[in-house]
Amino acid sequence: MLTRLGYKEIEVSFPSASQTDFDFTQRLVQTPGIVPDDVWLQVLSPCRKELIRRTVDSLKGAKQAILHLYLATSPCFQQIVFNMNDEETLALAVECTKYARSITKDDPEQAGTHWHYEFSPETFSDSKPEFALEVCEAVKAAWEPTVEDPIIFNLPATVEMATPNVYADQIEFFCRNITEREKICVSLHPHNDRGCAVAAAELAQMAGADRVEGTLFGNGERTGNVDLVTLGLNLYTQGVHPKIDFSDLKSIIDMVETCNKIPIHPRAPYGGQLVVCAFSGSHQDAIKKGFQKRKQEDATNESPWQIPYLPLDPQDIGRTYEAIIRVNSQSGKGGVAWIIQRQLELDLPRGLQIAFSRIVQKETDSLGRELLPTEITKLFEKAYHLKRNPRFGLIDYDIVADRSKTPEPPQEGKTNKTSNLRRIFKGVLEIDGQEHKIQGSGNGAISSLADALRGLGIELDVVDYNEHTIGTNKDAKAATYIGCVVAGGSQKVWGVGIHHDVVQASLIALLSAASSFLSSRPSTPIPFRPKRSNTLEIPSIEGSPLRTGESADKQNGTHVEKLEAMVSGEQADVKSAGV
Numbered sequence: 001m002l003t004r005l006g007y008k009e010i011e012v013s014f015p016s017a018s019q020t021d022f023d024f025t026q027r028l029v030q031t032p033g034i035v036p037d038d039v040w041l042q043v044l045s046p047c048r049k050e051l052i053r054r055t056v057d058s059l060k061g062a063k064q065a066i067l068h069l070y071l072a073t074s075p076c077f078q079q080i081v082f083n084m085n086d087e088e089t090l091a092l093a094v095e096c097t098k099y100a101r102s103i104t105k106d107d108p109e110q111a112g113t114h115w116h117y118e119f120s121p122e123t124f125s126d127s128k129p130e131f132a133l134e135v136c137e138a139v140k141a142a143w144e145p146t147v148e149d150p151i152i153f154n155l156p157a158t159v160e161m162a163t164p165n166v167y168a169d170q171i172e173f174f175c176r177n178i179t180e181r182e183k184i185c186v187s188l189h190p191h192n193d194r195g196c197a198v199a200a201a202e203l204a205q206m207a208g209a210d211r212v213e214g215t216l217f218g219n220g221e222r223t224g225n226v227d228l229v230t231l232g233l234n235l236y237t238q239g240v241h242p243k244i245d246f247s248d249l250k251s252i253i254d255m256v257e258t259c260n261k262i263p264i265h266p267r268a269p270y271g272g273q274l275v276v277c278a279f280s281g282s283h284q285d286a287i288k289k290g291f292q293k294r295k296q297e298d299a300t301n302e303s304p305w306q307i308p309y310l311p312l313d314p315q316d317i318g319r320t321y322e323a324i325i326r327v328n329s330q331s332g333k334g335g336v337a338w339i340i341q342r343q344l345e346l347d348l349p350r351g352l353q354i355a356f357s358r359i360v361q362k363e364t365d366s367l368g369r370e371l372l373p374t375e376i377t378k379l380f381e382k383a384y385h386l387k388r389n390p391r392f393g394l395i396d397y398d399i400v401a402d403r404s405k406t407p408e409p410p411q412e413g414k415t416n417k418t419s420n421l422r423r424i425f426k427g428v429l430e431i432d433g434q435e436h437k438i439q440g441s442g443n444g445a446i447s448s449l450a451d452a453l454r455g456l457g458i459e460l461d462v463v464d465y466n467e468h469t470i471g472t473n474k475d476a477k478a479a480t481y482i483g484c485v486v487a488g489g490s491q492k493v494w495g496v497g498i499h500h501d502v503v504q505a506s507l508i509a510l511l512s513a514a515s516s517f518l519s520s521r522p523s524t525p526i527p528f529r530p531k532r533s534n535t536l537e538i539p540s541i542e543g544s545p546l547r548t549g550e551s552a553d554k555q556n557g558t559h560v561e562k563l564e565a566m567v568s569g570e571q572a573d574v575k576s577a578g579v
């Protein structure tokens with residue numbers, strides 16, 4: 001996996017530690033096709049000759065290899081672990097380097113392997129910089145690197161013991177003062193004891209280093225080694241491609257978790273399961289607006305990424321947009337609307353977002369947990385009767401011009417005279433399981449159905465209308481959202497209709513709102529009851545429409561008719577008028 005991701009120098013083992021490490025190294029070397037030609041295997045050994053020998057033996061047959069020796073240079077380790085002074089430390093480093101050279105690049109039997117040498121003054125971060133430099137100068141002289149085959153000086157923060165700027169200063173000191181800089185690769189090896197390994201690595205690179213040693217997701221002794229995923233993706237978010245393929249982060253996580261048997265923390269940068277998720281309402285709202293703006297601007301993959309709260313495009317690391325917004329009791333309308341948009345392709349108007357988000361809030365509060373997108377979708381479908389309207393079914397209908405009425409004069413600025421013709425809705429509804437004929441009149445389909453419903457005692461004034469297309473070409477459908485206020489009150493109910501036919505979508509939406517209205521007052525009976533049969537007596541079309549009273553008519557008619565006139569006039573007016 002590491003080679004597939006793009007890593008070129010991989011420290012694979014400590015071969016002198018055990019037969020397991022030795023055999024593993026040999027298996028990598030001996031099995032054709034495991035190690036690509038451009039990848040260097042790296043192995044680690046302390047400065048002990050018998051262990052160096054064993055380490056080199058483990059690489060027999062390798063095309064290219066990095067032999068990495070380490071020896072502590074800090075007073076603490078010199079005194080406590082080794083009981084050695086500076087001279088003895090320096091002498092051991094040089095002696096082991098010469099020995100390593102004699103059994104690798106100077107050994108004719110090793111001609112098949114291209115050897116590089118790496119030396120780490122261990123505990124560099126706690127060493128006197130001048131002494132670490134002196135040891136490295138001596139090691140360099142012993143190895144004799146070239147510009148083509150530089151020596152790697154790996155300068156570890158074996159224990160992170162100061163702020164990242166201090167480590168960066170130590171690295172800068174080394175880079176400025178080591179001789180023959182062109183023959184040296186300065187490598188970093190930050191640990192994370194103070195939680196600043198990533199910052200230390202980034203600052204130290206800016207201070208002159210060429211290379212970083214770390215691990216995927218920071219696994220390593222104590223608090224771990226620097227996390228290469230964070231380092232790489234930090235570069236990526238600065239516009240510098242790390243040349244490591246993080247496009248399927250999930251599969252990397254799976255492999256790392258399986259191998260290490262340590263789970264990646266859900267809040268781990270980039271990789272954590274929750275890091276590109278937003279639960280908070282204000283975050284969700286901002287993210288949703290960000291995506292909307294990107295869509296409006298026809299942004300492509302090449303367009304600069306600028307979405308609030310998302311430092312990178314989640315798709316770039318294999319995360320889906322669906323997973324970004326998650327809904328719990330701290331979520332608001334924006335998040336809920338996002339889910340409905342992604343799941344059902346419905347672009348809810350603001351008022352409906354607010355209304356539905358209250359329903360979702362109630363549910364999350366009562367369940368005391370996050371709601372899954374599928375649960376939110378089901379809640380929406382139920383609340384707005386997308387699958388089945390429990391009270392009303394539209395069996396059949398016709399909308400005809402009401403020639404008995406004189407057309408109203410055209411609205412100011414409008415020339416289309418037909419838009420001012422009154423309409424009559426004649427239809428058959430299934431109401432609570434029984435079919436009834438109803439009739440009403442108005443400026444158009446919605447207002448004439450609203451008028452017909454009024455005859456049933458359902459006094460709804462349509463105050464909000466939005467519609468858009470779902471899909472394209474012949475599969476396209478209209479989605480219609482109708483907001484109504486209950487006449488004489490402030491209660492608002494919403495209905496949603498989806499149909500291939502835009503008029504029918506509107507009628508379904510109004511019936512959905514009517515059903516919500518009835519459900520909100522379960523004790524309110526539909527005023528008519530069959531007299532002789534299940535059929536409502538409807539006066540002739542020429543007669544006056546079913547109305548409950550002139551004053552209510554006027555009041556109810558105001559919004560609907562204004563709206564209807566606009567709907568049948570220019571669609572664009574609907575949105576710009578804000579209804």
Ligand SMILES: CC(=O)SCCNC(=O)CCNC(=O)[C@H](O)C(C)(C)COP(=O)(O)OP(=O)(O)OC[C@H]1O[C@@H](n2cnc3c(N)ncnc32)[C@H](O)[C@@H]1OP(=O)(O)O
Nearest residue numbers: 014016017018044045046047048070071072081082122158
């Ligand atoms: C800084 C790092 O993290 S480097 C990675 C460290 N990784 C490991 O240590 C894992 C593999 N290590 C091992 O398997 C074993 O420690 C071995 C094979 C290296 C040595 O095992 P043992 O000989 O049993 O020694 P043990 O582990 O008890 O102690 C380490 C010895 O190495 C010495 N030592 C430690 N570091 C170094 C070094 N860089 N160079 C030379 N000697 C060293 C210690 O002083 C100690 O020596 P002592 O026995 O004379 O006191």
Ligand SMILES: CC(C)C(=O)C(=O)O
Nearest residue numbers: 070120122123156158
């Ligand atoms: C071997 C060295 C580089 C090491 O692991 C450390 O000092 O942290």
